[in-house]
Amino acid sequence: MISSAAVDALDGAMERLTDFLPGAFTRQGPKGGRLVCTGLPVALLNTVRTGPGQDPRETGSLAEELSATGLPWSMQVRGEADPELTTLAARFGLTSTTRLPLLAWDAASLPGLPAALPADGTVRKLSGEDSGRYSAALAAGFGMPGEIADAFALPALLDAPGMTAFTLDVAGEAVATGFNVLVGGHVGMFNGSVPPRHRGNGYYRALVTARLRDAVASGARHAVTQNSPMSRPLYESLGFRLVETWTYLTPAG
Known part of the structure; x- marks a missing residue:
């Protein structure tokens, strides 16, 4: 429950930020995938969120959309990336890994x-x-x-x-x-x-x-x-x- 509320809050904050950044947008896929494009040339600020068990077709579709912007971007995974996600990310040249904690207070x-x-x-x-x-x-x-x-x-x-x-x-x-x-x-x-x-x-x-x-x-x-x-x-x-x-x-x- 805490995890869900914290993720929802972070998502809501990012949505508010993209409301004010020129050319920025967010998109939620019908099967739970999420795209955030801030328009800034920073890979961690333009993301497609997915996770183990996520629909790979939806993830791939969102990845194609974000990749087409020409901006640096990343694939964001709650937890660890499984081999299927790693393979999909590699198709787009996403072969490096960064891990960040989500903290709540x-x-x-x-x-x-x-x-x-x-x-x-x-x-x-x-x-x-x-x-x-x-x-x-x-x-x-x-x-x-x-x-x-x-x-x-x-x-x-x-x-x-x-x-x-x-x-x-x-x-x-x-x-x-x-x-x-x-x-x-x-x-x-x-x-x-x-x-x-x-x-x-x-x-x-x-x-x-x-x-x-x-x-x-x-x-x-x-x-x-x-x-x-x-x-x-x-x-x-x-x-x-x-x-x-x-x-x-x-x-x-």
Whole structure:
């Protein structure tokens, strides 16, 4: 039940994001397959979800549709990919593997969160007027190209109801970023980053806890996120727990 709710919440958050990204769309197949196209040149952000036992014809049809966009894309599998899925993915050149955890958090953990910010830190909630500033902070934190950072910082996204971009500022500089998407009683947590020169100072932890508190104040009772091996221990120390692991079959290299 927890797994299903967390997956539905993440799906809902991605649907909301694609509503505001130019050319983006999602599609649900009648037999459970799912296509997400953000329009961004990042394989993990354009996916066909499938799994063991899924109808291979539907998966193949969705894969053909996403492949035809010319964007980098991946096949997303809840759990491990079986030989049939691996063979299908290989037909499209998806021969590398990445695994990401899906973590979930319950607001019952809220009293245990650290409350204090670093003495020199200020949390800011951004609007569309801050688009350029947020884009620059994302580019610095992730080391991503400016055009991708710009897409995540579109004014329409920053001003959308239930979506909030955050920075943690020190001496006027953004030293951590984050983006919350409210979906019913859940919040999806995205775009958490810290520039390399500011890591190890507790800024990321401080902003994650501030974002959770803000989401709960806005009505969320659960949070979901997918993150890297570097940030997963931090989230688990704040009460997040593993729901399931997803396998992404991605282009070679």
